[in-house]
Amino acid sequence: MDLTTLERLPMWVGGRAHAPTTARYGEVTNPATGEVVRHVPFANAADVDAAVLSAEAAFPSWRAAPPLRRARVLMRFRELMEANKKDLAKIVTQEHGKTLSDAEGSITRGIEVVEFATGIPHMLKGEHSENVGTEVDTWSIRQPLGVCAGITPFNFPAMVPMWMYPVAIACGNAFVLKPSERDPTLALRMGELLKEAGLPDGVFNVVHGDKEAVDAILTHPLVRAVSFVGSTPIARYIYETGARHGKRVQALGGAKNHAVVLPDADLDFATEAIIGAGYGSAGERCMAISAVVAVGDAGDALVERLAARARRIATGPGDAPGVEMGPVITRAARDRIQGLIDKGVAEGATLVVDGRRPAIAGHPDGFFVGPTLFDAVTPSMTIYREEIFGPVLVVVRAESLGEAIRLVNANPYANGAAVFTRSGYAARRFQQDCEVGMAGVNVPIPVPMAFFSFGGWRHSLFGDLHMHGMDGVRFYTRTKVMTARWPDDGSAAPGFHMPVMG
Numbered sequence: 001m002d003l004t005t006l007e008r009l010p011m012w013v014g015g016r017a018h019a020p021t022t023a024r025y026g027e028v029t030n031p032a033t034g035e036v037v038r039h040v041p042f043a044n045a046a047d048v049d050a051a052v053l054s055a056e057a058a059f060p061s062w063r064a065a066p067p068l069r070r071a072r073v074l075m076r077f078r079e080l081m082e083a084n085k086k087d088l089a090k091i092v093t094q095e096h097g098k099t100l101s102d103a104e105g106s107i108t109r110g111i112e113v114v115e116f117a118t119g120i121p122h123m124l125k126g127e128h129s130e131n132v133g134t135e136v137d138t139w140s141i142r143q144p145l146g147v148c149a150g151i152t153p154f155n156f157p158a159m160v161p162m163w164m165y166p167v168a169i170a171c172g173n174a175f176v177l178k179p180s181e182r183d184p185t186l187a188l189r190m191g192e193l194l195k196e197a198g199l200p201d202g203v204f205n206v207v208h209g210d211k212e213a214v215d216a217i218l219t220h221p222l223v224r225a226v227s228f229v230g231s232t233p234i235a236r237y238i239y240e241t242g243a244r245h246g247k248r249v250q251a252l253g254g255a256k257n258h259a260v261v262l263p264d265a266d267l268d269f270a271t272e273a274i275i276g277a278g279y280g281s282a283g284e285r286c287m288a289i290s291a292v293v294a295v296g297d298a299g300d301a302l303v304e305r306l307a308a309r310a311r312r313i314a315t316g317p318g319d320a321p322g323v324e325m326g327p328v329i330t331r332a333a334r335d336r337i338q339g340l341i342d343k344g345v346a347e348g349a350t351l352v353v354d355g356r357r358p359a360i361a362g363h364p365d366g367f368f369v370g371p372t373l374f375d376a377v378t379p380s381m382t383i384y385r386e387e388i389f390g391p392v393l394v395v396v397r398a399e400s401l402g403e404a405i406r407l408v409n410a411n412p413y414a415n416g417a418a419v420f421t422r423s424g425y426a427a428r429r430f431q432q433d434c435e436v437g438m439a440g441v442n443v444p445i446p447v448p449m450a451f452f453s454f455g456g457w458r459h460s461l462f463g464d465l466h467m468h469g470m471d472g473v474r475f476y477t478r479t480k481v482m483t484a485r486w487p488d489d490g491s492a493a494p495g496f497h498m499p500v501m502g
Contacts, residue, residue, distance in 0.1 A: 003185050004091060008039045011047060011208060012191035014054040015201025020047045026181050026210070031097035031327040032317035034365030040184045043209035048176075048216035051205040055147040055174035056222050058202030063144050063172040067121040070170055077166075077197035078114045081107065084193065088186060092157055093318040095183035097326040097367070098281045100319055103158075109447070110162030113468050116450035120170035123473050136485045142477040144172035145224040145248065149217045151238065153230045154180035154329050155284045155389075161187060163454065164227045167472035169203060173225075176205045178217060182329055184208050218242045225476065227467065228252065229286065231387070232413070232459045239462035250463040250475055252286070252455060254387040255415035259289045259444055260404040260430065263297045265420035269442070271305040273420070274393070277444035279313055279371050282328050283391040287416050287438070287445045290388060291377075292395045293404040299397050303352060303375050306393065310353045310371040316360050327367040328390055334367040337390035341372055344383040344394070350376040355391060379407065387413065401426055409435045415456035418444050437461065 001017065003009065008025065010017040024042040029035060041047070062070070081088070089103035096103070126140035150164040157179060165175045179187040187206045194204050207213055217223055218241045225248040228238040232253030242249035259277065261270050277289035294302050318326035328334050338356050345351050355370030369390055377384050377394040384394055398404040401419075408417050418440035419430040427441045437456035440446030448454055448469070455466025465471040 003188050004038075004094070006038055009041065009184060009188065009208065011041065011043065011051065012188050012204070012206035013051045013202075014205070015195050015199075017188070018050070020044075020208075022047055022209075028095055028182065028184065029330065030094055031329055031367045032319075032363055034331065034367065037094060038185070040181050040208045042181065043178075043207040043213040043216070045212070045216040047209075048207050048213055048220065051176045051207045052147055052217075052220050052222050054202040054205055055176055058200055059144075059146055059174040062169075062174060062200055062203050065172070067124055067170070067172070070172065071118045071120050073194075073198045074114050074118050074166055074170055077194055077199070078111055078118070080193045080197055081111050081114065088158065088189060090319070091186050091189065092183070093326070095185060096154065096157060096318075096329060098284075098318050099323055099326055102281050103318070106156050106159040109450075110156075110159040112450040113162050114166045116468065117166040117170040120473070123470065124171070124477070126479075132483075133485075135487070136483060138481065138483045140479055140481050142171070142473070142479055144477060146173060147176065147222050148173045148225040148227070148476060149176045149178065149223050151178045151214055151217065151226065151228045151230070152180060153286075154182040155281065155286065157183045157186045158190070160229050161190070163229075163467045163472070165204060167468055168476040169199070171473060171476040173476055174203045174205075176207060176217065176223070178207050178209060178213055181208055181210060214238070215241070218247070219245050223247060225249070226251075227475070229467075235462050248475065250455075250465055250467060251461070252467065253460050253462065254413055255286050255288075255456065255460055256291055256384075256387055256411050256413040257287060257289050257416045258291045258293055258404075258408045258411070258418070260293045260295060260398075260401070260408070260417070260419045261298045261302055262295050262401060262419065262421040262423065262426055264422045264426075265298060266422070267298065267301055267305055270420040271302065271309055273442070273444040274306065275309045275313070278393040279310065279325050279391045282325055282369065284328060284389055285445070287447050289418070289444050290393065291384060292393060293398050293407055294395055295398050295401060295404050299395070303373075303395055306395070307352045307373055310373050310393075313371045315358055315368060315370050317363060317366065325371065325391060328369055329367065331367050333390065334369055337369050337388060337392065340383055340386065340388050340390075341392060344374050344377070344381060347381045347383070348376075349374040349381055349383060349394070379410070401429065405430065405433050409433075412459045413456070414458040415460040416440070416446055418442075418446060437466070
C-alpha cells in the first residue's frame with residue numbers, strides 16, 4: 001500500500017497492516033509547511049499486547065532458524081533498502097524536515113548496521129575448552145532473549161531503529177518497535193520491506209503512540225529487553241521502570257557535545273566541520289556539536305569564520321534544491337529553541353548571528369529557525385547547560401587544553417566530543433583525558449561505524465551496554481555455559497562432595 005496517501009496510519013502486527021483498537025490519534029505534520037499530512041494512532045495497552053503476542057508466537061520458530069538463514073533474510077532486506085533509498089528519504093524529509101541528502105545519508109548509516117548483522121553466524125560463536133577436568137568439556141553458547149522492544153526518537157526515523165532491530169532479529173529475537181509519533185510512517189515501510197525480504201510474520205511489529213504505549217511496553221511481562229534513544233529525563237524513566245519490571249534495558253539520553261579548537265588547528269577546516277556538525281539536520285542530532293570551546297588565540301578568528309559561514313547557510317524546505325538546512329520538527333520545538341535564544345541574550349551572551357524568525361519564501365507557516373551563533377558564553381548560562389536540540393552554536397573561551405578538557409568532563413552529558421589540532425601530543429592527551437563515550441580528532445561527529453558500538457557516559461547512557469556492534473550482540477543474547485562428561489560405564493558418578501575439576 002502507499003502509506004503516504006493514508007489519512008490514518010495502521011500498526012504493523014503479524015506481518016500485515018493492523019487496525020488499532022485505540023480511539024486516540026495524533027497529527028503528523030510537514031515541518032516545512034506546518035500542514036497536517038496524516039494521523040497516527042496512539043496505541044493503548046491492548047494494541048501493544050497484540051503486537052507483543054504476535055512477536056511471542058513467532059519467536060520459537062525464528063529462534064530455531066539457523067543463523068545463516070536469518071542472515072540471508074537481512075541480506076535481502078539490505079538490498080531492498082538500497083533499492084528504495086530515495087523513496088524512503090522522501091518520507092523522512094516530509095515528516096522530519098531534514099534535507100533529502102541528509103535523509104539518504106542517515107538511511108545509509110542504518111543499512112551499515114544491517115550489513116554488520118549479516119555476519120551474525122560468526123558473532124554468535126562461543127568459547128570451548130576441552131578436558132577442563134578428566135574427560136569433562138566446557139563451552140559457552142549465546143541464545144536469544146525472546147521479545148525485544150525499541151522506543152526511538154524523531155530525529156532519525158530510519159537510522160536509530162536500525163541500530164536495534166537488525167541485530168536483535170539476527171540474534172534470533174522477535175521485535176516490537178515504537179517509533180516516534182512525530183514521523184512514524186517509515187517504520188511501517190520498513191515492516192513491508194522486511195516481509196518482502198522473507199522475514200516470517202510476527203518477527204517484526206510496529207506500534208505507534210505516546211506514554212501510554214511506552215508504559216505498556218515497559219510493564220509487559222513478555223517483553224524481555226528494551227532499547228531506547230531520547231532525552232535524558234525519559235531515558236532515566238525508561239531505565240528505572242524497565243529494570244523494575246525485570247527487563248534488560250539500554251537507554252541512551254541527551255547530549256551537549258563539545259568541539260575543542262586549539263590555536264594550531266586549521267581554522268578553515270575546523271570551521272567547515274563545525275558548521276556541518278552544528279547546523280546539519282537543524283541541530284537535531286544526538287551527536288551534533290552544540291558547544292565550541294575556543295582555546296587561547298583561536299577564539300576571535302574562529303568566531304569570525306563561523307559567523308561568516310553561518311550567514312551563508314541556505315535554509316528552507318528539505319526537498320528544495322540547494323538547501324543546506326531544513327526546519328525543526330514541530331512548532332513547539334521552534335518556539336522552545338527561540339525561547340532559549342531569548343534566554344541567552346537575557347543572560348548576557350553575545351548574539352553574533354540571530355536565527356530567530358527567519359523569512360523563508362513561500363513557507364510562512366513552516367517551523368524554521370535560522371543558524372544561530374553565540375559568543376562569550378559561560379558554563380552557568382542556560383544555553384550552555386541545556387540541550388537545545390536546534391541550530392544554535394555556543395562558543396565558550398578557554399585558556400588552555402587542560403581547561404577545555406575540564407569543561408568537557410564537568411558537563412553532565414558525555415555523549416561525544418572532538419578536538420581540532422595539528423598536535424599529536426594534544427590529540428593523545430584529549431583521547432586519554434576526555435570523559436565521553438565517543439571522541440574525535442579532527443572529526444566533529446565521531447559516530448562509530450556499525451562494527452563498533454554507539455553510546456555515551458554519565459547522563460547520556462543508562463545501562464551497561466552500548467548499541468550495535470558487539471555490544472548490541474551481547475545485549476540481545478544471553479550466555480549459557482555448558483559442562484559435559486560422557487562416561488561409558490558409570491564409574492565416574494559424582495558423589496556428595498563439592499565437584500572439583502582436575
